[in-house]
Amino acid sequence: MTADHVALVTGGGGGIGTATSLALAGAGATVLVSGRDELRLQASVEAVRAAGGVAHPLCLDVCDVASIRDARQTALDLVGPVDWVVANAGVAISAALTSDEAESVARQQMDVNYHGTRRVFEAFLPHMLKQGQGRVVMVASSAALMGYPYITGYAASKHALLGYARSAALEMEGKGVGVGVVCPHYVDTPMTDASVARIADKTGRDHEQARAALAELNPGGKLVQADEVAGVILRLLQSDTSGAVVELTGSEQREIESGSPIASNTPKGD
Ligand SMILES: NC(=O)c1ccc[n+]([C@@H]2O[C@H](COP(=O)([O-])OP(=O)(O)OC[C@H]3O[C@@H](n4cnc5c(N)ncnc54)[C@H](OP(=O)(O)O)[C@@H]3O)[C@@H](O)[C@H]2O)c1
Secondary structure (H helix, E strand, O other): OHHHOEEEEEOOOOHHHHHHHHHHHHOOOEEEEEEOOHHHHHHHHHHHHHOOOEEEEEEOOOOOHHHHHHHHHHHHHHHOOOOEEEEOOOOOOOOOOOOOOHHHHHHHHHHHHHHHHHHHHHHHHHHHHHHOOEEEEEEOOHHHOOOOOOOHHHHHHHHHHHHHHHHHHHHOOOOOEEEEEEEEOOEOOHHHHHHHHHHHHHHOOOHHHHHHHHHHHOOOOOOEOHHHHHHHHHHHHHOOEEEEEEEEOOOOEEEEEEEEEOOOOOOOOO
């Protein structure tokens, strides 16, 4: 029953994370809205509650193993074991290959986008395995499927994430835990607002022109909406398939890998 699901959404304080928290709560799940900024988390939680859903803020830094462990315990005490994980937290920082920041920017994005997702998944996995069921959706990017200039660090971290997710899905076969991936092109969120501001600053174009230029880069010719990403995430969480990879182009959803049926297992001890 959907009503019994307990969902963790990382990066829940804005953009895709807020939209996903709303969608999951709308489907009856109890949602733990997680991130580092308490005010932003509280705003997302209020939005879910105003829509009639159940949500709680949960402070968690995906770069800090102790904070993930503490959050897991807080979640367990508050609402019981998490069986839906949406690993959505991420950062996007552009830097030319020859810039002084290239080294630190590459490391930071690998730490948040790849290791951060991996840490959260691996922290919550034992409880899902113990229950013999769980679903995880990792938010990658079109930059997991192709390259873009000036975001080598971001693209590398998202390629790494997709390789990890594909392998995790295979390793979870027969264990009742499904792993899915969404790969949106540019989405209309604060992350894209920041890219628009950077482009406007560097090129002298106004914000509307910069936003239109990003939208034109999407195969669908327009920005993806956060609600659409949230809808695909919910569909993957509710499906009995693991290993699916869905690309969102701005005009369509392409299931570029369809995955395979999840066979559940008898719950095991730790
Ligand atoms: N926008 C796009 O065009 C686009 C396209 C494809 C994929 N994506 C991916 O979609 C995901 C969500 O991005 P968005 O577009 O919704 O942008 P966003 O509004 O900037 O959301 C990113 C979220 O990640 C969280 N975060 C960053 N570092 C964190 C950390 N160390 N620990 C915990 N949370 C952290 C932030 O929360 P706090 O700062 O409050 O902690 C923020 O809520 C990201 O993984 C992004 O790479 C975005």
